[in-house]
Amino acid sequence: MRKAVERVLVWQWGRRGAGPRIAVDLADGLKRLPRTDVLLCLSDRAEILRSRNAPDAVVKVATYSSVCELVGRILTALSLLKQLRRIVRDFRPDVAICAMPGPLDLLMAGVLRRAGVRIVVIVHDAHPHPGDGYPFQAALQRWLIRQADQIVTFSRHVADELTSEPDRAHCPVIALTHPPFIGGAGAMPFTHEGAPRILMFGRLLPYKGLDLLAEALPQVGRDLRCRVVGQGPDSPELRRLSALPHVSVENRWVPEDELPRLVEWADIVVLPYHEASQSGVGAMAIASGRYVVATRVGGLVEQFSDDAQAVLCVPEPSSIAKALATLLEAPPPSRPCVDNGQEWENLARDILASRNVS
Structure with missing residues (x-):
């Protein structure tokens, strides 16, 4: 029947x-x-x-x-x-x-x-x-x-x-x-000219680990570009990030049509959160062939623990810096974008x- x-x-x-x-x-x-x-x-x-x-x-x-x-x-x-x-x-x-x-x-x-x-x-x-x-x-x-x-x-x-x-x-x-949210299929990570590109995207709120990122970036020991993009209240953490060399803070709403280009700009998407349920940004990053550095909190552990494109770390600046350095020095092969x-x-x-x- x-x-x-x-x-x-x-x-x-x-x-x-x-x-x-x-x-x-x-x-x-x-x-x-x-x-x-x-x-x-x-x-x-x-x-x-x-x-x-x-x-x-x-x-x-x-x-x-x-x-x-x-x-x-x-x-x-x-x-x-x-x-x-x-x-x-x-x-x-x-x-x-x-x-x-x-x-x-x-x-x-x-x-x-x-x-x-x-x-x-x-x-x-x-x-x-x-x-x-x-x-x-x-x-x-x-x-x-x-x-x-x-x-x-x-x-x-x-x-x-x-x-x-x-x-x-x-x-x-x-x-x-x-x-993953629908996105395009841009060039693979690290195939562009210039310094490696790090992206943190989302609501710019304290629980997202803005303080951890501000402390971690100077410890990476590599020339890099970092964009912190999203909307949130002015805070000491954002001002500290803005003061770092080669770091730009774009406190703004990101329009729907800009999202794929923003993620594809990055080589690594960083999720330095203090707490998390899961990450739609991380899912989009992996699906777009980007690498991900995420802290071992909440649902991020199960989301990324078995993914070769992701590195999990303790929510501490030195651990985040080490995870970023690991991917910058020896990134694993990037798999094709998913359907x-x-x-x-x-x-x-x-x-x-x-x-x-x-």
Whole structure:
């Protein structure tokens, strides 16, 4: 007997960053599966809608761009609920996947629950990192988890935290691998002219190890160029990095279309974190043929421990410097870039199969 078409709704209502990107890539992966009908739902203000990787078909939901607008959106929740009920009624999904939790997701979860739709939530962090996230994020995520039928994480580290604490999830939790974001295939590392290139990219917050990098770079003992790129508050650590020779700090938001070029500029991507759940930047770096230096914290250990292109080290300046020097002196052969589309298809298949996990 031929399998019926499975109808999958994917939603994420963030404006910028990893959330909308993951939703688009996951929807694309699901579309590659046989007999799967997919509906993607994004914020009408999602940056990715204006990028060259904009999805072909998407249902847009009016959201917010500030805390004041979020409050206003909550006060007018009735109109949003009507739209969400219409989306669910017209598409009739068998399963709905939240690609990354956000402040308004409980409204969608309530609509899906009443319609009898299975809910899968991808949880990226068991707890917000210091200085990261939005107001009441931890509480809202706990409430959303209570509505879920299945939790997916991108590291066993996060899965273990969700299943071992007092407010643990009471539905199945499965840890899968973080696929790389879609990028290009630039020149291989160290094939350019000039000094080796080191990149640190992401939110410029203290837990990312800005202080460790500032102390480590002078200890490498090699001429190199380093770019620290991302958005964050001014800090002594950033000022210290800016003062180092051949180090540039670019405190700015990186547009969606610039990401592949930025990663491909680097020979080595460094993740000197004090704590981490997993790293989407690291996944993109490896997939683009870059080398990675990462500290042995959180989910980074499982993500990179078996990868020849990555060197793990203790979260101390001397250890980070030694890891960088090791790759600069004797980099292992760089493998070809991976098939990003295939990786997201694999994730999509695993998520749909995970409903049978008890």
